[in-house]
Amino acid sequence: MALLKKDENAFNTKSASKPFTFALVGNPNCGKTTLFNALTGLRQKIANYPGVTIEKKVGFFYNLHGEKCQLIDLPGTYSLLPNSPDEKITTEVLLGLREDTPKPDAVICIVDATNLERSLYLVSQILELDIPVIVALNMIDELAAKGWEVDFKALSQRLNCPVVPCQANTKSGTVPLKTVLTKEMARSKPFVLNYPDFIEEEIVILEGLLQLHNRKPVERMVLVLILISPDPVEAAKLFQLDFLAETVKSSQEKIEKINPSWRDLVVRKRYNALQNLLKGTVKKGGQLSRGFSDMIDRYVAHPFWGWLIFSLAMGLMFLAVFGMGSYPKDWIDESIRKIAQKFQEFFPPGELRDLICQGIIGGVGNVVVFLPQILVLFFFIGLLEDTGYMARAAFLMDKLMNAVGLHGKSFLPILSSHACAIPGILSARTIDNPKDRLLTILIAPFASCSARLPVYVLMCGILFSGSAHPVLWSSLTIFFLYFLGIGGAFFFAWVFKNTFFKGRRPFLLLELPPYRRPSIKSIGLQMYERSLAFLKRAGTIIVSVSILLWFLTSHPRLQGESSSQALAHSFAANIGHFIEPVIKPLGFNWKIGVGLLSAQAAREMFVSTMGIIYTGEETKEDILPLTQAMSNDLWPDGRKVFSPLSCLSLMIYFAFSLQCLSTVAVVRRETGSWKWAAFQFAYMTSFAYICSFIFYQLGLLLGFS
Amino acid sequence: MKKNGKAERKSAISLAEARVGSIFYVHSIEGNAVECHRLRELGFCEKAEVVKIAHGAMTVCLVCGSKLGLNKWLAKRIFVTAAKKDSAL
Numbered sequence: 113m114a115l116l117k118k119d120e121n122a123f124n125t126k127s128a129s130k131p132f133t134f135a136l137v138g139n140p141n142c143g144k145t146t147l148f149n150a151l152t153g154l155r156q157k158i159a160n161y162p163g164v165t166i167e168k169k170v171g172f173f174y175n176l177h178g179e180k181c182q183l184i185d186l187p188g189t190y191s192l193l194p195n196s197p198d199e200k201i202t203t204e205v206l207l208g209l210r211e212d213t214p215k216p217d218a219v220i221c222i223v224d225a226t227n228l229e230r231s232l233y234l235v236s237q238i239l240e241l242d243i244p245v246i247v248a249l250n251m252i253d254e255l256a257a258k259g260w261e262v263d264f265k266a267l268s269q270r271l272n273c274p275v276v277p278c279q280a281n282t283k284s285g286t287v288p289l290k291t292v293l294t295k296e297m298a299r300s301k302p303f304v305l306n307y308p309d310f311i312e313e314e315i316v317i318l319e320g321l322l323q324l325h326n327r328k329p330v331e332r333m334v335l336v337l338i339l340i341s342p343d344p345v346e347a348a349k350l351f352q353l354d355f356l357a358e359t360v361k362s363s364q365e366k367i368e369k370i371n372p373s374w375r376d377l378v379v380r381k382r383y384n385a386l387q388n389l390l391k392g393t394v395k396k397g398g399q400l401s402r403g404f405s406d407m408i409d410r411y412v413a414h415p416f417w418g419w420l421i422f423s424l425a426m427g428l429m430f431l432a433v434f435g436m437g438s439y440p441k442d443w444i445d446e447s448i449r450k451i452a453q454k455f456q457e458f459f460p461p462g463e464l465r466d467l468i469c470q471g472i473i474g475g476v477g478n479v480v481v482f483l484p485q486i487l488v489l490f491f492f493i494g495l496l497e498d499t500g501y502m503a504r505a506a507f508l509m510d511k512l513m514n515a516v517g518l519h520g521k522s523f524l525p526i527l528s529s530h531a532c533a534i535p536g537i538l539s540a541r542t543i544d545n546p547k548d549r550l551l552t553i554l555i556a557p558f559a560s561c562s563a564r565l566p567v568y569v570l571m572c573g574i575l576f577s578g579s580a581h582p583v584l585w586s587s588l589t590i591f592f593l594y595f596l597g598i599g600g601a602f603f604f605a606w607v608f609k610n611t612f613f614k615g616r617r618p619f620l621l622l623e624l625p626p627y628r629r630p631s632i633k634s635i636g637l638q639m640y641e642r643s644l645a646f647l648k649r650a651g652t653i654i655v656s657v658s659i660l661l662w663f664l665t666s667h668p669r670l671q672g673e674s675s676s677q678a679l680a681h682s683f684a685a686n687i688g689h690f691i692e693p694v695i696k697p698l699g700f701n702w703k704i705g706v707g708l709l710s711a712q713a714a715r716e717m718f719v720s721t722m723g724i725i726y727t728g729e730e731t732k733e734d735i736l737p738l739t740q741a742m743s744n745d746l747w748p749d750g751r752k753v754f755s756p757l758s759c760l761s762l763m764i765y766f767a768f769s770l771q772c773l774s775t776v777a778v779v780r781r782e783t784g785s786w787k788w789a790a791f792q793f794a795y796m797t798s799f800a801y802i803c804s805f806i807f808y809q810l811g812l813l814l815g816f817s
Numbered sequence: 818m819k820k821n822g823k824a825e826r827k828s829a830i831s832l833a834e835a836r837v838g839s840i841f842y843v844h845s846i847e848g849n850a851v852e853c854h855r856l857r858e859l860g861f862c863e864k865a866e867v868v869k870i871a872h873g874a875m876t877v878c879l880v881c882g883s884k885l886g887l888n889k890w891l892a893k894r895i896f897v898t899a900a901k902k903d904s905a906l
Contacts, residue, residue, distance in 0.1 A: 191858045195851075230860060230881040342850030373863065375854055380862040383881070405884075406870045406877075410837075413873040413886075503886065507875035510888045520888055544851075619852060619891040621859070624877065624884040 131172065131182040134293065135205060135216035137238065139231050140188030141625050142224040143250040145169075147280035148185035151290070155637055162188060162503065162623055166198040166541045168205060168213065175294040184216065187541075190230075192237045193337050193347065196544040200350065206241065207334070209352060218244035220293075225255040225262060225277070226626075228394060232386045235271070239303035240333035245273045246292055252277045252285070254626070261395040270389050272303070281631065304332070305385055307378060310370045314339060314363040321359055339363060340378050405627050412504045422508050425501070429492040430591045433565075434583045437485030441569075444484065445737065448477035452727070466666060467659070470727050475658025476650050478723030478738055479716045482566035483646060489562060490642050493531060494635035500625040502527065510620045516602045517609025518555075519548040520620025526552070526601060529559035530594070531642075533775045537782055547613045551605060553782055554792050557770050558601035560594045562646075563715035567766050568593055570719050571759045573739040589763075596767045600799070654720050657713055661724050665706070679725065698765065698804040699758030701747065711771045718766075755817050761808040769800035828899075832869065832876055833892035841867045841897035848894050856895070859885065867897055 138144050140162030149156055152171030169185040186205055187198035194200040201210075208215025219238055223231040239245055247268075255262065268275040274292045278285025306312065318335045322328075334351050341347035344360040367374050411417045452473045459465035496502055502524065510520035521543050529536025536556045543549040560568075572586035579585050609615075664684040670677075679685060687709065688702030695705050703725050711718040719738075726741035745753040770776070770793050780789040829844040843865045846853045860881035861867070870884070871877040876892040878885055887895075 190855075193854075193858075195855055224883075227881070227883045230883045233858065340854070342854050375850075376857055376863050379854075379857040380864070383860065383862055383865070409877050409884075410871045410873075413871045413875045413877060415873050418874045504875075507886050507888065511874065514888070514890070619848075619894075620875075620886075620888040621856070621891055622886050623859075624886045626884075 130214075131180045132175075132218075133182040133184065133214050133216045135184045135186055135219045136222060137186050137202060137206065137219055137234070138188060138222035139190055139224065139227075139234060140623065142188065142222050142227075142231065143280045144188060144222050145185055147220075147222055147248060147250065147278070147286075148183060150280050150283045150286050152183055155641065156185065157638065157641075162542075162625070166539050168201055173290075176290055177294055179294075181293065182214075183220075184213065190234060192234070192241075192333070193341055194350070196542055197549070198541040203350065206238065206243075207331075207351065209350075216243070218246065218293075220246050220248055220289075222248045222250050222280075225249045225251050226258060226260065228262070228390055229383070229386055232271075232390070233382060236303050236305075236382060236386060237333060237337075239271065239273065240305075240336075241331050245271075246289070247271060247273060247275045248280075248285070248289055249275055249277045250280050253279050253282075263393045263395075267390075267393045270393065305381055307336075307381065308371075310367055311339070311374065311378065314367060317363065318356060318359065321356060322353075325355055327353075336378075340375055342375075408627060409504070409624070412501070413507065418504075418508050422505060425496065426594075427587075427591065429489070430587045430594070431583070432492060433485050433488045433590070434587045437488040438583065440484035441481050445481045448473060448481065449737065452477070467662060470666070470724055471659050471662025472655060474723040474727035475661065475720040476655050479566060479650050479654055479720050480647070482569060482716070482719070483643060485569060486562045486565060486646060487639050487643060489565065490531065490639050491635060494638050495630050498628065498630035498635060500627045503622050503624050506622060507620065512602070513605075516606035517551075517613070518602070518605045519543055519545065519552065521622070522548065522552040522556075522605075525556050526559050526598070529556045529561060532561050532563070533557040533559065533772065534778050537775070537778050540782070545615070547615050550783060550788070551608055551613050553779055554608065554788065555601040555605050557772070557775055557792070557796065558597045558604070558768065560597040560767060561715070561772075562642075563772065564593075564766050565590075566716045566719045567711075568763055570722070570739065570742075571754075571763050574743050574754045575756055575759045577739060577743065593763055593767050596764070600768050604795070604799075649714065653714055654717060657710060657717055658720050658724060661706075661710055661721055665725055684725075697809065698801070699755070699761045699808040701745075701753050703745070703753075704762065708765075708771075711766075713773055715766065715771045718771075751817065757808060757811040757816050761804045761811075764807055765800045765804040767800070768796060768803055770796040829896040830898075831893045832867065832878065832887070832895040832897055833872070833889055835869050835897055837869050837872050839869060840900040841869065842900050843867060844896040844898045846895055861895060866900065867895075 136144050136148055145156050145165050148154065148169065148171060151173045153173075154169075154171045156165070156169050165185060165187045167187065171183050171185070173181055173183055175181055184205060186202040189199040189202045191199075192203050192206070194203050204210045205213050206216065206219065221235045221238055223235060235245070235247060249262065249264065249267075252262075262277075264275045264277055276285060276289045276292055278289055280286075307315075315332065315335050318339065319329070319332075322330065330351070330353070334353075335356075338344055338347045338351060338353065338356060338360055341360075344364065345357045348354050348357040348360060371377060412421060452469050455465065455469050455473065459468065496505070505527070506520055506523040509523045513520055513522060522540070524542070525536045525540040527536075528539050533556055536559065537553050540549050540552040540556065543552055568590050569586070572582075572589055575589070576582040576585045661684065664687070665682050666678050667682060668678075669682075684706045685702060688706045691705045691709070692700075692702040695708065700708070703722075706725065707718040707721040710721040722742060723738055726738060726745070742754050743752070747753055776789050776793055779792055780786050783789065832841070835841055843861050843863055845863065846856050846861060848856075860883075865880060868879040869876065870879060875886040875888060878887070
């Protein structure tokens with residue numbers, strides 16, 4: 113066994129200032145990011161379902177000698193032969209194939225202690241790469257709860273690498289792990305599996321071909337991976353050994369003739385070797401199933417009870433958004449108006465007072481009031497993620513999604529898009545088929561993101577202000593709008609699948625995480641991160657655009673003119689009047705038009721713009737609540753601008769349109785082309801316009817107002 | 818030997834049809850090479866033990882100690898034979 117000190121031999125090419133690099137690898141949902149957070153003190157998102165980490169994350173920690181070490185958290189994978197873009201990142205980093213990431217000096221393989229056989233499949237492949245490996249045996253609390261025992265020392269001897277038990281969520285075991293990481297890093301004795309002669313012969317041929325091309329020797333495991341790959345061209349390209357592709361193809365044909373089920377044999381051999389290795393190291397109880405968890409699964413997977421549970425969970429979530437969120441919202445709203453009034457009293461009339469009261473407070477304040485409702489939404493999403501229900505919900509939706517040609521795995525990106533389309537689009541990386549992935553990216557922004565919520569809440573406030581049950585009606589309306597978004601996504605998925613994304617029917621296979629008691633700390637942390645991001649956005653983009661909008665809505669101003677007089681001939685009014693003929697058939701006036709234009713930067717800017725326009729219009733010192741000011745607005749013929757029909761038309765427009773520049777930029781990055789980003793923007797905006805137009809005009813024809 | 822193999826293939830049923838609460842052995846998998854390889858890597862190798870836990874919107878089974886959910890379409894492509902053991906649940 114070759115012992116390598118961190119500053120010697122294999123690592124002596126590294127400069128002293130460069131930190132020692134560890135990669136954190138493991139199966140999806142085995143606690144990699146939890147351990148990453150525990151070691152680095154960072155707060156990366158964690159949740160109880162597979163596929164949360166879709167990109168490598170880098171953090172630093174200090175070992176027990178006080179040396180700075182770099183830790184790379186990698187997306188979860190079951191094998192070194194990747195199946196999706198996120199898994200590809202893991203393989204590339206481990207083999208040092210990425211220019212932007214140093215090849216790790218050692219690998220920390222995090223393993224679910226309750227699921228050793230499956231987890232060690234990947235570990236055994238990494239051990240064959242002949243780099244120092246440390247196995248962190250996570251979730252030992254769940255192991256103990258099952259009454260199972262693992263002989264860590266025996267396992268360490270058999271794997272020929274350190275094995276450290278830990279419980280990442282409580283940070284237990286991190287000190288022993290750091291102790292191991294501080295010691296000399298030993299190259300694990302290569303774990304080599306020998307295959308039948310007819311396979312070994314082909315591996316030798318590939319090794320010979322490498323020599324022939326004067327290439328430096330690669331790990332035997334890499335050659336095995338290319339050889340067993342169902343797509344050798346793609347695999348050879350991934351490992352940067354393109355010249356092997358043709359030889360591998362003919363090798364596969366030769367092997368196929370000798371033993372048609374040779375791929376099964378290769379995988380089975382590894383599992384058999386692992387079963388033998390584990391013999392005597394794990395003491396299991398007599399329990400084969402997981403009792404209570406299995407019973408819940410029978411109800412959650414049930415065609416009737418499953419849907420009932422899903423509908424109740426969603427219904428409860430939307431009721432809570434209004435029920436729980438409306439009180440703090442009203443309180444913040446009242447406080448902001450009081451602050452604005454104080455400024456009105458404190459400053460003499462003039463540009464500065466208008467800028468503060470109308471531009472900044474009117475713009476940002478009207479967005480910030482929605483923070484409590486967004487937080488309640490994230491609290492519920494966090495609850496569903498932490499309990500382990502998300503993966504089950506994916507299966508409930510699968511049948512429905514398959515009917516429109518969507519991949520079952522698209523459910524998680526679509527669901528994530530309900531918080532924000534950007535992480536939703538990024539999480540489409542877990543989908544292996546490129547066509548299905550692109551399809552998911554194209555339809556994901558239909559999911560009603562949290563930026564739409566302020567617009568919906570504002571419109572519901574106007575619609576149901578006189579109702580006896582505003583909370584109930586608002587909840588039902590928003591529940592309907594969320595379904596409308598999903599409906600739009602499904603409709604276009606069906607259209608695209610039957611036109612330019614024709615392909616095989618996708619299958620869904622997910623590892624079901626155990627049901628766990630949700631961690632309030634983890635949910636709280638997510639809520640904190642979200643509110644920080646929301647307030648940061650309010651303090652940067654929204655405040656800048658609000659100031660610009662205030663200027664456009666209040667200038668040019670003649671001397672002695674009131675705010676509402678200035679607004680009537682302002683720059684914004686000119687722009688609004690210019691586009692009014694296009695939007696009038698949807699029931700929108702020029703002020704809404706200005707709101708729609710500003711919402712292209714970010715959807716919540718619509719609320720902010722309404723705040724600036726309608727607080728700017730008030731001539732009295734008393735500042736009205738925004739909903740009241742908007743309700744009072746009239747068309748020249750005396751009709752209400754914000755009638756029930758136009759409010760609903762506006763909500764429909766927001767449900768379907770793509771109004772987020774960041775989303776457009778992310779789609780361009782993920783698809784690698786402006787073509788798809790532009791196509792998505794065009795079709796979603798056109799569809800939103802057509803739907804609002806039909807709804808409003810049909811409503812008028814039927815006698816509604 | 819060949820006769821036994823044929824008899825075994827006849828007795829194989831898809832995982833979708835398999836009885837909830839029983840233990841089975843994987844007999845074979847149908848589908849394209851990429852999907853079959855991923856299934857094998859997840860533990861659905863020939864002769865691997867599978868416990869079927871639930872059936873409905875998804876088929877839930879226990880393979881290599883981990884709980885996997887499969888959609889109906891996929892469960893129809895995994896063929897299993899009954900293990901000579903009593904119910905696992």
